Amino acid sequence: xxxxxxxxxxxxxxxxxxxxxxxxxxxxxxxxxxxxxxxxxxxxxxxxxxxxxxxxxxxxxxxxxxxxxxxxxxxxxxxxxxxxxxxxxxxxxxxxxxxxxxxxxxxxxxxxxxxxxxxxxxxxxxxxxxxxxxxxxxxxxxxxxxxxxxxxxxxxxxxxxxxxxxxxxxxxxxxxxxxxxxxxxxxxxxxxxxxxxxxxxxxxxxxxxxxxxxxxxxxxxxxxxxxxxxxxxxxxxxxxxxxxxxxxxxxxxxxxxxxxxxxxxxxxxxxxxxxxxxxxxxxxxxxxxxxxxxxxxxxxxxxxxxxxxxxxxxxxxxxxxxxxxxxxxxxxxxxxxxxxxxxxxxxxxxxxxxxxxxxxxxxxxxxxxxxxxxxxxxxxxxxxxxxxxxxxxxxxxxxxxxxxxxxxxxxxxxxxxxxxxxxxxxxxxxxxxxxxxxxxxxxxxxxxxxxxxxxxxxxxxxxxxxxxxxxxxxxxxxxxxxxxxxx
Numbered sequence: 001x002x003x004x005x006x007x008x009x010x011x012x013x014x015x016x017x018x019x020x021x022x023x024x025x026x027x028x029x030x031x032x033x034x035x036x037x038x039x040x041x042x043x044x045x046x047x048x049x050x051x052x053x054x055x056x057x058x059x060x061x062x063x064x065x066x067x068x069x070x071x072x073x074x075x076x077x078x079x080x081x082x083x084x085x086x087x088x089x090x091x092x093x094x095x096x097x098x099x100x101x102x103x104x105x106x107x108x109x110x111x112x113x114x115x116x117x118x119x120x121x122x123x124x125x126x127x128x129x130x131x132x133x134x135x136x137x138x139x140x141x142x143x144x145x146x147x148x149x150x151x152x153x154x155x156x157x158x159x160x161x162x163x164x165x166x167x168x169x170x171x172x173x174x175x176x177x178x179x180x181x182x183x184x185x186x187x188x189x190x191x192x193x194x195x196x197x198x199x200x201x202x203x204x205x206x207x208x209x210x211x212x213x214x215x216x217x218x219x220x221x222x223x224x225x226x227x228x229x230x231x232x233x234x235x236x237x238x239x240x241x242x243x244x245x246x247x248x249x250x251x252x253x254x255x256x257x258x259x260x261x262x263x264x265x266x267x268x269x270x271x272x273x274x275x276x277x278x279x280x281x282x283x284x285x286x287x288x289x290x291x292x293x294x295x296x297x298x299x300x301x302x303x304x305x306x307x308x309x310x311x312x313x314x315x316x317x318x319x320x321x322x323x324x325x326x327x328x329x330x331x332x333x334x335x336x337x338x339x340x341x342x343x344x345x346x347x348x349x350x351x352x353x354x355x356x357x358x359x360x361x362x363x364x365x366x367x368x369x370x371x372x373x374x375x376x377x378x379x380x381x382x383x384x385x386x387x388x389x390x391x392x393x394x395x396x397x398x399x400x401x402x403x404x405x406x407x408x409x410x411x412x413x414x415x416x417x418x419x420x421x422x423x424x425x426x427x428x429x430x431x432x433x434x435x436x437x438x439x440x441x442x443x444x445x446x447x448x449x450x451x452x453x454x455x456x457x458x459x460x461x462x463x464x465x466x467x468x469x470x471x472x473x474x475x476x477x478x479x480x481x482x483x484x485x486x487x
Contacts (some may be wrong), residue, residue: 013185017264022053023256030057038067045310046074048081056259056311060252060304068303075306075334085458086431087396088316088338090176091131092140094375095119095158095349099144101180101217103203105245105292106143107284110217114285115266117347118149124161130350132170134342134384135442136433137400139172140323145180145218152186155179155366159193169441169483174402176241180219181205181228196405197274198224198232201420205257206314209249228475229265229273238411239274240265241318246296247281254272255304259311271412275316275338278305282376283321298327300345302334309335321345321380325387328380329394341387345374388438389447392454399431400438403486426487428462429471433485435473436478 011190042057051059059071096118102110119127129141139162143150154176162172174185174196181200190198204210207222212464214220229240238276242261244254262272280296283289307318319336321343328339344350384391403426404414432455439451462468467487474485 009183011231012221012224013227013230015223017258018192018207018226020207020253020257023253026054026057027061027252027256028047029052029435030061033058033061033278035064035067038062038064039070042067042070042310044072045071046077047314048078048313050313051259051311053256053259053263056256056307057252059307059310060255061180072302072306072334073164075309078309079333079335079337081457082313083316083337083460084400084428086337086427087386087391088138088381088401089136089341089342090140091134091136091337092142092178092320092343092345093124093127093131093162094142094345094349095124095155095174096146096150097347098146098149099217100146101144101219102215103217104213104215105203105248105281105284105287107286109286112286116149118143119348121161123348123351124158124434125165127348127350128162128165128172129167129170129356132165132167132172133442134383135170135400137170137172138174138176138196138288138341138402140176140178140180140340149396150179152182152189156189156193159190159195163194169437171484173484174405181225182231184231184235184334187232187237190232191236195237195442196240196402197239198229198237199241199243199275199277200228201245201277201279202226202258202261203243203245204248205244205254205261206249213239213248216440226261228262230268233269233271234267237348237367238271240413241275241277242273243277243280243318244278245279247280247292247294248292249294251294251296251300251304255307255311256289258308259431262312265273272312273315274410274414275318276308276312277318277320278308278336279295279320279322284374285377300330304337305331306334317359321378322376323391325382327392330392334396339387341384342382343380345376345378349374385442385444385447388443389450392447392450396476397431397454397458398435398438398451399427400434400484401430403430407486415419425464425467428458429467430486432458432471433474433478436475437483440478 041058045051097108098116099108099110162175176197176199177190177195178199210222219225228479232240244258266272316337317335318338319331320340343355391398439448
């Protein structure tokens, strides 16, 4: 089902910047590259200036274990150079599972039969209170595509509710939005509502596979979907996020196409993707998981994460609770800079999970709390406190910082700071301050003790004596009750 182009005020345009023949040609030419050529590309990547498509193809085709280890090492170096040892945390919030699309990999697909629902504003507030009680400051709003049940006005109302809830010391300071491709006019409304990043996953850039995966619904129009980030930028949305659902098609093609997309955004708007998400397909209702021929194994996945970090060093890289705890922890070393924690992937899932835990605490093992089907299965069921404890033990600094968004360090202003590594001058102290809030308001005794030691260690890494002094002073203010202090 193609988009009715007349309805969308002549905003439809072809996604002709994804050149499949060029991708296939470069991947074929890269198959027999010499080890010395691969080393040259890795050496160039170390300069944190990014890579061109031919160089990305060379790294994708490389299977030499020694060279792979060199690539992983440089990816780790770049992550530290640009983002330091910080790790940003967030949680998804699903507001509606109504959907008119029939995407074959998704639990929300139209043909799946279950009782669908969307949250009332009272229910949105309840979900937000649970999330705030877990310590979250940053959310990603998620919804199926349904013009009747989930129009833009409903999304805007939910955003207003999310930002209005102040529960004890909690507040949501940044809400990113992951909703279906829409018009410039509707992106302007999202911008006015104060969203952070607009996120839209391409799922697959391969046209023929895209057609098979999206047999009906508005999402079936490849071009309308693939150019959505362009329209968001035209509407004034500063930051946009990409994503591929790895496992739908050959991961090497998908990485190349994603880099091609990023280069298109740089050329047209001067700003590449603020974030790149790397989900792998997971089991879900109505999904024949084992029938997918392009499933990505752990070794391939680690490789593509590292290559994305080398190719687009400035971008934030996100991994969700689709992956196991141990694997997520390992990937932090190869480029990941943002993770979700304590996630529920069903509508109303946070309140239901809180009710389930309350039942178990009361000794009710036969708890029958309603269980709305999730969009997909998750593999990391740890609480945020457990995740933060593990992050600290691994030497990383958890961050709930949202300062860049509120200080106007977005779009090209953020990119300029990220590309030269200067973003750390504000991000390191802001991470420390937001983590201190978490430790005082939400942490278990064990995590608080470990977290305080983590803060002491990372304070020493602030290079400017003056910034360190101000940070220490603000930590004392937070201990005395102040909140939301940032550079």
